[in-house]
Amino acid sequence: MRILITGGTGFIGKQLAQRLLDENTLTFEGQAPRPIERIVLFDTFAGEDLPSDPRIELVTGDVADPDVIARVTDGVDVVWHLAAVVSSAAEADFDLGMQVNLHGLMLLLETLRKQGNAPRFVYASGFAVFGGTLPDVVNDDTALTPQSSYGMQKAVGELLVADYARKGFVDGRVLRLPTVAVRPGKPNKAASTxxxxxxxxxxxxxxxxxxxxxxxQVYLTSPRRIIESMLLGMTLSPQTLGNQRILPLPGxxxxxxxxxxxxxxxxxxxxxxxxxxxxxxxxxxxxxxxxxxVEAPRARALGFTAxxxxxxxxxxxxxxxxxxxxx
Amino acid sequence: MRILITGGTGFIGKQLAQRLLDENTLTFEGQAPRPIERIVLFDTFAGEDLPSDPRIELVTGDVADPDVIARVTDGVDVVWHLAAVVSSAAEADFDLGMQVNLHGLMLLLETLRKQGNAPRFVYASGFAVFGGTLPDVVNDDTALTPQSSYGMQKAVGELLVADYARKGFVDGRVLRLPTVAVRPGKPNKAASTxxxxxxxxxxxxxxxxxxxxxxxQVYLTSPRRIIESMLLGMTLSPQTLGNQRILPLPGxxxxxxxxxxxxxxxxxxxxxxxxxxxxxxxxxxxxxxxxxxVEAPRARALGFTAxxxxxxxxxxxxxxxxxxxxx
CATH class of the missing domain: 3.90.25.10 (UDP-galactose 4-epimerase, domain 1)
Incomplete structure (x- = not known):
């Protein structure tokens, strides 16, 4: 199994990689376990405390750079796309947010589409797709009303991944994540930090x-639960998911x-x-x-938990x- | 008043241009009438039966070509962005639909943003942003669930225009149009033709x-009503619209x-x-x-009618x- 994790030197990327290395295999629902052959951690910076393992390959670069994206996606079986400019940063620097959160995703999807292997593709979205006046309880069918450029970019990303999945270009799965706390490490530029x-x-x-x-009030999930959700979102079979590829997660x-x-x-x-x-x-x-x-019946029915x-x-x-x- | 109409040689573009020429002025709510100085009809093809008037300038080219977009947007006060690859065509040729419906819009918005004049910008969306299992009655707050690439591109476009409006880059207004019938001319590649x-x-x-x-069953609007809606959507003041920039229209x-x-x-x-x-x-x-x-209370309250x-x-x-x- 050849794996790409974008935003791979962030804390979720590192924990996910470590978990995959520890497990030694990845098992798709209804299939035999497959050994972890390679994990590319792709990010803009090298970060620190990366898992020490010969199967780990660190690649630094710009997610909107076609050459480096062609290289890191070559022959991949699964992609976790976690790379993002966070909320406050994307609001302060519109160009940067668009470049990474929108053009980066579009380049990645197009590159995978042209390779023709239709790999599994987990996209990390978030509840910042909502904003403004909301119903008392947000559910799986609440309209997206982003009030930030980050939220808009994530909402657009959800639509793109869902359509690329519908067309069979990637086997896409959107995980709409609650705010993650307690994050390890240092504060970042997310308004939620x-x-x-x-x-x-x-x-x-x-x-x-x-x-x-x-x-x-806040809607939260733990790092541990995120890792479990990332794995479940990847391993569920296309048959189990059907055409419901956007999964707001419990929290x-x-x-x-x-x-x-x-x-x-x-x-x-x-x-x-x-x-x-x-x-x-x-x-x-x-x-x-x-x-x-938030009510998240679709994801709960699939086994995601808070x-x-x-x-x-x-x-x-x-x-x-x-x-x-x-x- | 310097005007750009993309998709300008299509039937709505031509009728809108003729109407503007007949009126001789365009009057923003709360402002004095301003004379029509120039109307650029921009499209991929020259079309026929264009309004015959010295104020009309026909420009043909690709909406995703930065040079031509820089040229047609130069100094514009208002833009009607009608250019689109229609539903069946965008489904059959994914690249073409993405190029025109998504990258074309993004280029146009970025070019206008960089010019810094924040012109008024009317974006023609449609009810193809919905699909699949829907509530009995769709309203202003129903979640977008496109089941076609055209619908996805229009949904993404709505989000982009709304965020560019929120940021003040353009004074954006999204009109979500019912199926237009009876269209004059010849059948096109829309599934609704x-x-x-x-x-x-x-x-x-x-x-x-x-x-x-x-x-x-079908949800329709006439060409006449579309022209009225295009004008009202452009002339309403930013104060009247507030931050509700996405307007599903009556039909x-x-x-x-x-x-x-x-x-x-x-x-x-x-x-x-x-x-x-x-x-x-x-x-x-x-x-x-x-x-x-469909119920469209937001647009009806603003004066749009079926x-x-x-x-x-x-x-x-x-x-x-x-x-x-x-x-």
């Missing part, structure tokens, strides 16, 4: 800023206040005191424009980062 | 083929049987006998995948084509 910072930093004795009110609906309570239960009052509350109207507005109450609650997410984060913290 | 043929051809004593069952819901009854009432039994019923499963499937019952009924559409067609028929 503080959802991780306010837990991750205090847990290691560092200060963090929370730019939104405690009553702010946990919580509030910032409840997240902080979970932190307190796990790490005590001192940890909570490390959070500085500095309201930022722009971030408040962006975050509130995303849905927080974390039990936010406490479980915090505990998992502590387990997963323990070796790093003690080293 | 027969909706016009079965009326237009018998009215002049020519045979026509109907590829769908009489009970097939008439009818059946093929009722259309044929209208033909009979106007032109008698002999006309109806000129229709040959030759079921085509593919066209039946495509047409049935489009919504036929034709009274299909009889009125037939009578208008006869009036509008009378000079040609007698010449």
């Amino acid at each position: 503080f959802f991780s910072s306010i837990i991750r930093e205090p847990l290691v004795g560092l200060p963090a800023v929370c730019p939104v009110r405690p009553d702010t 946990v609906t919580t509030t910032v206040a409840d997240m902080v309570s979970a932190l307190q239960r796990v790490a005590g009052d001192e940890a909570v005191k490390l959070i500085r509350w500095e309201p930022d109207a722009t971030i408040q507005r962006i975050v509130e424009s995303w849905p927080s109450r 974390d039990p609650d936010f406490d479980a997410i915090v505990r998992a984060h502590i387990e997963d980062t323990a070796p790093t913290r003690s080293s | 027969f909706f016009s043929s079965i009326i237009r051809e018998p009215l002049v004593g020519l045979p026509a083929v109907c590829p769908v069952r009489p009970d097939t 008439v819901t009818t059946t093929v049987a009722d259309m044929v009854s209208a033909l009979q009432r106007v032109a008698g039994d002999e006309a109806v006998k000129l229709i040959r019923w030759e079921p085509d499963a593919t066209i039946q499937r495509i047409v049935e995948s489009w919504p036929s019952r 034709d009274p009924d299909f009889d009125a559409i037939v009578r208008a067609h006869i009036e509008d084509t009378a000079p040609t028929r007698s010449s």
Whole structure:
């Protein structure tokens, strides 16, 4: 099995690659396990802490560069397309967001189409495809109303991948991801990055800023659950999926206040005191424009699940980062 | 007022240009009338029966050619973007549909953005953005579920224009058009072309083929109403529109049987006998995948209206084509 992960040096890409290496095989529903022969991690930067394994190949370059895309897609059986310019960055630099999030995807899809192998293709979308005035509960059939260029680019990406799948050019699967927290590593330029910072930093004795009110609602998923969803989204058979290729994923609906309570239960009052509350109207507005109450029956019927609650997410984060913290 | 109409040698482009020339001015809501200085009709082919007026400039070329797009957009105040590869053609030739319907639009939007004048920009979309299993009545908030590459490209176009409008790059307005009938001229490669043929051809004593069952439902608008909608969509002020830039338009819901009854009432039994019923499963499937019952409260509140009924559409067609028929 020859694998391409774009955005491969990001934390999801690395964790996914490590998981595939650990499993040693990838098993499509209804088929025999196939050995992992090669995993290309493609990204704009080399990153750090990449899995150390001879099957890993790191390629750095621009996702909108035809030569490098032709090279990394050559002969691939499966693609996880995770590369993206995140929300705030795509809003601040329209050209960059369009280049990576839209033209990069289009180039990748066209290159795969012209190769003619119709590989499986998992596309990471997100609930930023919604915005503005939303129904109380967003479901599988709610109209997309992005209020950011990132959200528009993801919505367009969903439509493109679905049509390339319908035409048989790629065996496409769109996973619409809840906000991921607690992310390991450092803050990024996503408007949602503080959802991780306010837990991750205090847990290691560092200060963090929370730019939104405690009553702010959010729809979350853990990194662990994302990896499970990435694998399930890839392995489900085309027959099982049918023509429903856009899968909004289950998640946990919580509030910032409840997240902080979970932190307190796990790490005590001192940890909570490390959070500085500095309201930022722009971030408040962006975050509130995303849905927080979501029903995802299509994905649930296919076996996708949510974390039990936010406490479980915090505990998992502590387990997963323990070796790093003690080293 | 310097005007660009892409797809300008198509029948809507020509009628719109003639109407603008007849009026001599274009009046934005809340502003003084402004004289029509120049109308560039841009299309891939020169067409025929163009309005004869010194203010008309015909430019032929490829909507995905940066040089020609830079030329036709130079200094424009308003753009009607009507150019498109129609449904069956975009499905049969994926590359052509992507090139014109998607890359052409993207080039046009980028060129206008870089010029920095934020012209008004009316984008012609259509109800082919819907498909598959739909609610009984489609409304302003129904999720887009295209089941054709044409529908996907129009859905993507809506998202792009809305985001370029949100960012202030163009003053964009999306008009989601019902199927237009009775179109003058000849059949084209739209799956919907027969909706016009079965009326237009018998009215002049020519045979026509109907590829769908009489009970097939359809959501229609007349050419006259389209021209009114094109003008209203352009002249409404940004303040009136607010951030609701995607406007599904009112139309008439009818059946093929009722259309044929209208033909009979106007032109008698002999006309109806000129229709040959030759079921085509593919066209039946495509047409049935489009919504036929639509509520369009957003556009109605802004003043957009539907034709009274299909009889009125037939009578208008006869009036509008009378000079040609007698010449």
